[in-house]
Every structure is written in structure tokens, then in C-alpha cells.
């Protein structure tokens with residue numbers, strides 16, 4: 652897919668106020684510092700469409716970007732647990748789960764994980780949350796330039812082993828590096844494919 656245009660549309664923390672258009676949308680989410688802004692900037696060929704961590708004023712908002720006038724790229728805030736009062740049960744922040752549970756236009760989510768780390772419980776729990784709620788998602792491994800191919804394979808294998816304990820299939824996944832421009836065509840090609848099916 653060739654990116655002809657990428658424009659910021661709006662930021663808010665209320666799903667009801669997200670764009671009313673029925674265009675297909677794709678959400679990008681992960682822990683903060685995972686490389687999400689860099690990935691979005693790589694995908695859209697823009698240096699600073701999404702704000703990278705180094706920039707001040709980064710807020711906890713749902714950001715909509717209109718791409719090629721026919722789909723939305725949604726930059727979600729880094730997730731973390733929100734504690735339920737008087738209980739130790741941990742849940743994800745409410746406006747994030749509301750987004751996933753209410754946003755009918757959402758085609759798929761891309762859950763970003765840093766390829767350098769062993770599977771982390773918060774990421775696994777978030778994937779479990781999506782799976783249990785029937786929300787399609789792919790895993791996007793980031794910062795692949797930081798590891799040798801063998802180590803990349805090993806870390807993906809670790810994810811597979813853990814996820815296949817609970818799920819029948821390993822989700823779709825992509826190996827990316829924003830600094831080396833890796834994985835861009837695969838990701839955009841996948842979105843293009845979904846937009847046309």
C-alpha cells in the first residue's frame with residue numbers, strides 16, 4: 652500500500668466522541684516505550700505524526716489519524732493496570748477496554764511487544780483480554796534491529812509456547828524495526844488485504 656496522505660483527526664479519551672465515520676480502523680497498542688510512535692511514523696512515512704516518547708505533553712488519549720482518506724490508524728495510549736477499588740483484581744484502564752468493546756469499526760488490533768524481552772505478563776494478559784472478548788489482533792514485535800536472527804526466532808518461539816498453552820493458534824505476527832525500516836510492507840500489505848476483504 653502506498654501512503655498518499657496521513658492526517659491527524661482528533662484526540663480524546665471518550666469512545667463516544669471518536670469519529671462517526673464508518674471507515675475501517677486499526678488500533679496500535681503496547682506498553683509505553685515499546686516503539687509505537689516510531690512504528691506509526693515509519694508506516695506513514697512521517698517523521699513526527701505520532702509523538703515519540705522524548706517529546707513532552709504526551710497524554711493518555713485515543714488518537715485518530717486518517718490514512719489515504721479511507722481508513723483510520725488509531726494510536727492508543729500505553730496500557731497499564733487500573734486497580735479495582737477494594738480488591739486486588741487488576742483490570743486495564745477503562746477507556747481502553749471501552750474502546751475495544753464499543754468501537755464497531757475496529758478491524759484488528761496490533762499489540763506491540765519489544766522483541767528483546769521475554770514474554771511479560773501484562774502483554775500476555777492484554778492478549779488474553781482481547782482473545783476472550785473476540786477482538787482480532789496481531790502481534791507486532793518491535794526493535795528487531797537490536798537482536799540477531801537466531802535470538803529473534805528464539806523469542807518468537809517463547810511467545811508461541813506460552814500462547815499455545817491457552818489458545819489453539821498463534822496470532823498473526825510481524826517482525827519490525829522502525830530504525831531499519833523492517834516489516835513496513837508486510838504490515839501495510841496486511842491492512843490493505845483486510846481493507847479489501
Ligand code: GDP
Pocket residue numbers: 682683684685686687688689690702703704705793794795796797827828829830831
Ligand atoms: P512509544 O513510547 O511506544 O511511542 O515508543 P517510541 O516510538 O517513542 O520509542 C521509544 C524508544 O525506543 C525511543 O528511544 C526510540 O528511539 C526507540 N525505538 C523505537 N523503535 C525502535 C527500533 O525499531 N529500533 C531501535 N533500535 N530503537 C527503537
